[in-house]
Amino acid sequence: MRVIALANQKGGCGKTTTATNLAATLSSMGKKVLLIDNDPQGHATLAFGFRERDFTLSTYDLYLTSDILIEDAFLDISSNLHLVPAGIELSAVEQTLARESEKEYRLRNNLRRSAMPYDYVLIDCPPSVSILTFNALLASSEILIPVDPSYYSLQAVKKMRETLSVLREKKGHDIIPHVLMSDFDTRPRFVRKLMAELDDLYEGELLDTVIHHTVRFKEAAGMGVPIIQHDPNSRGAHDFRGLARELSEQEVQVSVAALDHWVALLHGPQVSQAGVVFEADFPRAKTVRITGSFCSWSAKGLPLKCREDGIWECHLALEEGDHEYRFIVDGSWLPDPHNTETTANEFGGANSLVVVP
Ligand SMILES: Nc1ncnc2c1ncn2[C@@H]1O[C@H](COP(=O)(O)OP(=O)(O)O)[C@@H](O)[C@H]1O
Ligand SMILES: [Mg+2]
Numbered sequence: 001m002r003v004i005a006l007a008n009q010k011g012g013c014g015k016t017t018t019a020t021n022l023a024a025t026l027s028s029m030g031k032k033v034l035l036i037d038n039d040p041q042g043h044a045t046l047a048f049g050f051r052e053r054d055f056t057l058s059t060y061d062l063y064l065t066s067d068i069l070i071e072d073a074f075l076d077i078s079s080n081l082h083l084v085p086a087g088i089e090l091s092a093v094e095q096t097l098a099r100e101s102e103k104e105y106r107l108r109n110n111l112r113r114s115a116m117p118y119d120y121v122l123i124d125c126p127p128s129v130s131i132l133t134f135n136a137l138l139a140s141s142e143i144l145i146p147v148d149p150s151y152y153s154l155q156a157v158k159k160m161r162e163t164l165s166v167l168r169e170k171k172g173h174d175i176i177p178h179v180l181m182s183d184f185d186t187r188p189r190f191v192r193k194l195m196a197e198l199d200d201l202y203e204g205e206l207l208d209t210v211i212h213h214t215v216r217f218k219e220a221a222g223m224g225v226p227i228i229q230h231d232p233n234s235r236g237a238h239d240f241r242g243l244a245r246e247l248s249e250q251e252v253q254v255s256v257a258a259l260d261h262w263v264a265l266l267h268g269p270q271v272s273q274a275g276v277v278f279e280a281d282f283p284r285a286k287t288v289r290i291t292g293s294f295c296s297w298s299a300k301g302l303p304l305k306c307r308e309d310g311i312w313e314c315h316l317a318l319e320e321g322d323h324e325y326r327f328i329v330d331g332s333w334l335p336d337p338h339n340t341e342t343t344a345n346e347f348g349g350a351n352s353l354v355v356v357p
Contacts, residue, residue, distance in 0.1 A: 002251070003111065003121040005140040005175075010156035011127035014146035014182030017217050018243075019124035020047040021236070022144075024226030025244040027081035031119040034070065036062075037086035038107070038136050039126040045085040048077055049224025052087045059086040063093050063106045063135070070114040082116075094131050103131060108139035112283055117330060129163055137167060143175050146182035146211075147198070149191045157202070179206045180243070185213040209243040212236065268339030269354045275317040276354055278304065278325075280338060285329045288312040292325025292351070301328045324351040 006019040016039070023035040037044040038059055042052070057073040062084065074082035097103040111121065123136040137143065145160055147153040157179060167173045179202045184191060198206050212235050220230035227236040270277045282288055289301035294316070304312040304327075324343060326333045335342055336352035345351045 001118050003140045004142045004144050005123045005136040006144050007125040008145045008156050013148040013153050016043040018146050019122050020044050021226050021240045023122050025240040032080050034082045034118045034121045036084045036123045038123050038132050040088050040091035042086045044124040047221050055085045059084050060089045062110045104134040107135040144178045146180045148183040177205050182211045183213050184210050209246050211239045275315050278314050280312045282329050289328040294323050318356050320356050323354050
């Protein structure tokens with residue numbers, strides 16, 4: 001599951017447009033997506049045509065109590081796309097939680113309690129660095145920062161990256177940043193100059209996809225539908241298909257980048273004369289099994305047990321040689337997140353590899 005915050009303290013740079021249209025496009029490609037409206041303005045909720053009278057539970061409830069889960073609060077937009085809506089009550093969070101401990105981890109803890117098998121969770125943030133934005137960032141492994149073509153926006157990205165450094169230093173929380181050019185009319189000379197500047201400043205973080213300026217976005221939002229539905233052949237719809245593709249192509253890379261802190265925690269399979277010990281941290285899983293070349297890739301696999309510390313574990317007596325394997329986590333086949341040794345498989349993904357000498 002990739003949790004991505006849409007954040008930038010500058011207003012009107014395309015956070016909500018990106019959150020809603022990316023959510024709709026990823027879900028149309030078969031990904032299971034949750035969109036959390038984390039802005040009291042509730043624009044992401046409006047963008048899907050919902051009004052405050054259409055829901056009783058909202059993002060506010062996720063902050064207030066641990067009794068309400070994502071699965072209680074979401075609205076169905078389609079079978080693959082869920083939305084936790086927000087309204088003006090969300091602006092009370094700052095005051096309501098003022099004296100509470102761990103108040104910046106409310107959203108993260110709630111997401112961890114959820115058993116929903118999402119591929120992507122997108123969190124649309126307000127234009128401020130507030131408790132709402134901190135909650136979103138601490139729940140996320142990635143941040144998508146939309147920038148519109150203005151120098152204020154550049155300034156805001158710089159601020160956002162300072163915030164990320166503070167989170168890394170003070171909370172030990174690492175977030176992979178992506179910078180997205182949004183609402184760009186690429187013709188004027190100053191815009192092209194700005195694009196070159198962004199490329200210099202944020203090489204490696206700047207996404208290749210550009211979301212171009214088109215009036216279709218405003219039309220679609222006004223009708224309460226995403227652009228891929230309003231005008232599937234428009235440039236805007238094309239741009240969002242490109243963005244969804246670009247992000248999905250990073251899936252393997254991102255899971256490897258997220259490895260660093262896991263590797264410190266665990267070390268992939270441990271080989272000894274007694275056999276191989278597999279350990280894995282899947283905090284939301286109900287069942288974890290392992291399958292691989294050693295059991296002819298049995299669809300059922302072999303079970304791992306959940307230890308008291310929450311880590312899943314199993315011991316296997318494997319013969320000498322190379323063994324490819326994957327974990328089956330609540331039915332999804334995943335490479336071992338703690339093992340950097342992988343080999344490409346025939347499906348375009350990666351299998352984890354353990355070598356018994
Ligand atoms: N690519 C675009 N082309 C045209 N209008 C856009 C585009 N992106 C955003 N807008 C418009 O700009 C305004 C602000 O965008 P929004 O996504 O709500 O920003 P934020 O959530 O960062 O405040 C909205 O009216 C939106 O329809
Ligand atoms: Mg917004």
